[in-house]
Amino acid sequence: MLNVTQTFLPPLEEYAKLLEPVWESKWLTNRGKLVCELEERLCRYLEVPNLLAVANGTIALQIAIKALGLKGEIITTPFSYVATVSSIVWEGCIPVFVDIDPIHLTIDENKIEEAITDKTSAILATHVYGNPCNVEAIEEIASRNGLKVIYDAAHCFGVKYKGRSILEHGDVSTLSFHATKLFHTGEGGGIVTANEEIRKTIFDHHNFGHNGPEEFFGLGVNGKMSEINAAMGLAVLEYIDDIIARRRSVREAYNAALADNGVALINLREGTEWNFSYYPVIFESEELLLDVKNEMNKKDIFPRRYFYPSLNRLPYLPYGELPVAEDISRRVLCLPLSDSFTPADAERVSEVLR
Numbered sequence: 001m002l003n004v005t006q007t008f009l010p011p012l013e014e015y016a017k018l019l020e021p022v023w024e025s026k027w028l029t030n031r032g033k034l035v036c037e038l039e040e041r042l043c044r045y046l047e048v049p050n051l052l053a054v055a056n057g058t059i060a061l062q063i064a065i066k067a068l069g070l071k072g073e074i075i076t077t078p079f080s081y082v083a084t085v086s087s088i089v090w091e092g093c094i095p096v097f098v099d100i101d102p103i104h105l106t107i108d109e110n111k112i113e114e115a116i117t118d119k120t121s122a123i124l125a126t127h128v129y130g131n132p133c134n135v136e137a138i139e140e141i142a143s144r145n146g147l148k149v150i151y152d153a154a155h156c157f158g159v160k161y162k163g164r165s166i167l168e169h170g171d172v173s174t175l176s177f178h179a180t181k182l183f184h185t186g187e188g189g190g191i192v193t194a195n196e197e198i199r200k201t202i203f204d205h206h207n208f209g210h211n212g213p214e215e216f217f218g219l220g221v222n223g224k225m226s227e228i229n230a231a232m233g234l235a236v237l238e239y240i241d242d243i244i245a246r247r248r249s250v251r252e253a254y255n256a257a258l259a260d261n262g263v264a265l266i267n268l269r270e271g272t273e274w275n276f277s278y279y280p281v282i283f284e285s286e287e288l289l290l291d292v293k294n295e296m297n298k299k300d301i302f303p304r305r306y307f308y309p310s311l312n313r314l315p316y317l318p319y320g321e322l323p324v325a326e327d328i329s330r331r332v333l334c335l336p337l338s339d340s341f342t343p344a345d346a347e348r349v350s351e352v353l354r
């Protein structure tokens with residue numbers, strides 16, 4: 001069976017070895033040694049000044065929204081995983097959708113300004129499939145209009161843009177370390193910010209608002225990562241370069257097998273060093289996509305419709321038409337991609353598609 005992805009698991013004895021000191025100390029959470037070590041190692045690997053490990057990528061977004069004090073309307077993309085938008089609603093803000101750029105599939109920077117009102121407090125955009133948003137244009141618009149910027153960088157582990165980590169952009173970037181993501185801790189996430197004041201507020205928010213054991217600075221939540229999850233991250237991190245290299249070879253096999261076959265492949269923004277996180281293909285029509293998906297399922301191949309439906313169609317939001325996102329989301333399919341697949345697997349999938 002070829003699923004859309006397969007989680008990388010480190011050798012069990014390596015994971016167990018990392019857990020030995022946890023068993024000895026009986027210290028399972030509340031910023032134990034492994035969480036702190038994982039944060040340090042991730043900072044070095046990702047080349048970012050700081051990273052707070054949290055329980056998942058959704059709480060990372062919610063804490064970012066809360067810590068930045070966002071209110072009213074937040075401009076966002078309809079082409080992402082649901083957590084991007086549900087976080088906005090969960091934090092009591094109103095998502096205002098801006099359609100996507102049909103080339104890069106990220107929020108269309110040329111349509112952001114017309115969506116800004118006197119209630120807008122921020123832009124929350126996704127570097128979808130690890131393809132960077134037009135960060136220069138977005139930052140310019142944000143500073144001209146006094147808006148905060150959060151990037152949902154859940155797909156961006158290790159992505160560089162113009163030679164630097166993509167996570168350096170925006171006031172805050174959030175990561176997901178869910179088991180289906182390129183780098184994972186089982187469940188987990190991360191928050192990156194270059195601003196020391198924001199970093200401190202985010203830290204306080206993720207730990208119930210504690211200011212020492214008997215004092216509170218204000219409202220908080222439990223966003224902490226456990227030692228069990230951090231151990232998984234440390235064990236996986238040993239293999240990350242290998243994981244990325246293997247995915248690269250599967251992607252190359254797909255590219256060769258699918259050239260000139262009527263599907264469009266991802267257009268990475270110029271200056272991107274990518275991480276091979278997903279293999280989306282865009283069909284000429286939804287009918288064709290459904291046919292191909294059915295045929296694949298019959299052969300035990302399970303691609304996923306990332307991301308369908310377009311998020312402006314969520315049942316808890318008023319519907320407003322977004323032609324590009326709705327069209328793309330009906331026609332895009334993510335083919336199976338994982339470090340455990342071989343170029344021969346890519347050929348098997350491509351064969352069905354052809």
Ligand SMILES: *Cc1c(COP(=O)(O)O)cnc(C)c1O
Binds near residue numbers: 056058081126154175
């Ligand atoms: C996976 C994902 C999230 C949520 O992350 P979890 O760790 O599963 O909570 C948020 N945004 C995007 C774009 C994602 O793909």
